[in-house]
Amino acid sequence: MRSILVVNPKGGCGKTTIATNLATYYAVWNTSVALVDLDPQESTLQWLKVRPKSEPAIQGFNGLKGTIRPAEGTERIIYDAPARTDNVKLAKLIKMVDVVIIPVLPSAIDMRASARFVAEIVSKVKKNNSKALFGVVANRAQRHYKSYEVLQRFLRTLDIPTVGTLRNSQNYVKAADTGIGIFEMPLSEVGVDMREWTPLIHWLEGKSEEK
Numbered sequence: 001m002r003s004i005l006v007v008n009p010k011g012g013c014g015k016t017t018i019a020t021n022l023a024t025y026y027a028v029w030n031t032s033v034a035l036v037d038l039d040p041q042e043s044t045l046q047w048l049k050v051r052p053k054s055e056p057a058i059q060g061f062n063g064l065k066g067t068i069r070p071a072e073g074t075e076r077i078i079y080d081a082p083a084r085t086d087n088v089k090l091a092k093l094i095k096m097v098d099v100v101i102i103p104v105l106p107s108a109i110d111m112r113a114s115a116r117f118v119a120e121i122v123s124k125v126k127k128n129n130s131k132a133l134f135g136v137v138a139n140r141a142q143r144h145y146k147s148y149e150v151l152q153r154f155l156r157t158l159d160i161p162t163v164g165t166l167r168n169s170q171n172y173v174k175a176a177d178t179g180i181g182i183f184e185m186p187l188s189e190v191g192v193d194m195r196e197w198t199p200l201i202h203w204l205e206g207k208s209e210e211k
């Protein structure tokens with residue numbers, strides 16, 4: 001079972017969006033998947049609550065209460081981290097997982113906070129000898145805006161590679177409201193968004209398989 005942690009201490013950078021949409025990607029491709037909500041706000045669990053029964057099943061666990069016991073044969077487990085994660089907990093989480101995804105928004109405040117976080121994480125990983133793979137996802141990117149250029153420049157300065165770029169799209173907002181992911185929406189509406197996931201999925205499923 002491959003485990004994936006989506007983490008960044010900044011609230012609103014897209015952790016839940018990436019965790020839930022990734023879960024639907026696996027679910028629609030018949031890969032048994034579990035989502036673990038580590039956030040006291042329980043956004044992921046709420047999303048699962050409104051998820052239509054007609055969509056492929058995704059297991060849900062409250063990572064702060066009770067035990068996480070995925071069904072036998074579960075192939076992917078995705079952890080949705082809270083905004084504030086203390087360093088000890090974070091180190092433990094990172095030790096547990098195979099892959100760490102860090103969403104970053106193209107705002108100056110977010111980039112500064114993310115730079116600090118990435119520096120911390122990188123030093124922690126070195127200290128812990130963690131074997132996890134790390135990747136940054138540029139989220140809510142607006143390619144025609146100046147902020148995108150600034151974001152690109154910033155991302156190149158990080159010690160963690162950028163493994164995906166997702167545009168700012170109302171499709172994510174729509175999906176979140178109804179317990180689905182963009183992979184479960186009509187292709188005519190979400191084609192552009194879906195295609196943007198290809199590099200990230202390849203990185204997750206290809207590169208991480210080499211471990």
Ligand SMILES: Nc1ncnc2c1ncn2[C@@H]1O[C@H](COP(=O)(O)OP(=O)(O)O)[C@@H](O)[C@H]1O
Nearest residue numbers: 011012013014015016017140167168169172173
């Ligand atoms: N790529 C995107 N395009 C448009 N809205 C987005 C995108 N990513 C996230 N959002 C919206 O931003 C808000 C915060 O995202 P969320 O995933 O809840 O962040 P976090 O879990 O890091 O706090 C939500 O309303 C979500 O729908």
Ligand SMILES: [Mg+2]
Nearest residue numbers: 015016039043
């Ligand atoms: Mg969240």
